[in-house]
Amino acid sequence: MRFRRIWMGCVGVLLGLALGGGCSTPERFTSYSHPALSAARLEKIGVLPFFKGRHPTQIGQTLQCALCKLWFDPGNVVPGSEETLTRLAYEAMLDRFGQRVVSMDHVMATYSGIPRDEEQDTPMSLARRVGQSMGVSAVLVGTVWRYRERSGGPAATWNPASVAFDIYLVEVRTGETLWMGGFEETQRSLSENIWDWGTFFDRGARWLTAHELARYGMRELLKQMPL
Secondary structure, three states, X not given: OHHHHHHHHHHHHHHHHHHHHOOOOOXXXXXXXXXXXXXXXXXXXXXXXXXXXXXXXXXXXXXXXXXXXXXXXXXXXXOOHHHHHHHHHHHHHHHHXXXXXXXXXXXXXXXXXXXXXXXXXXXXXXXHHHHHHHOOOEEEEEEEEEEEOOEEOOOOEEEOOEEEEEEEEEEOOOOOEEEEEEEEEEOOOHHHOHHHHHHHHHOOOOOOOHHHHHHHHHHHHHOOOOO
């Protein structure tokens, strides 16, 4: 009985904090499907290496933004984060679509062999050129604009991991963006958002590394792709 009273008291305190702070479940994910997606025949899909940054003022125009104008805060995007996101996207796509996904080695070999003009090329133009060279139906294009590692360890941190990225499924033949999705999260403690307790415990009730947070975001986001 004493344990029960203590436990209920703790729950009451947490609920009080949540209600007092106006907590709500965070919106980590956004996604949009083009009507043409349902009729698209995607026999082969390539995963393009991630880009750093996004359109400086209009996020919806990121794919049409010149590479040299993609914006990000260097202090919030650690070196190598684009390679990490590329690998996570490839692994998640492979789990979902199996042999329809072209090998990463093939994509990288094709991508590295295509000339790039930082002032003229855009993520969209490169995606279509790479896709045409490989003969694939669609290309997954990604951009990362925040990838900040936690300070501290799994039990305590003074600066939690923070990750934000967008991914786009582009039809190579038409250049249509068939699907797009985004993930953005700075991890918060349970006391900061009691309504998110399910996710907190599902992820081990601890502070995640940026890699763990990105992997969670990538896998959950790609589950929303209706293919």
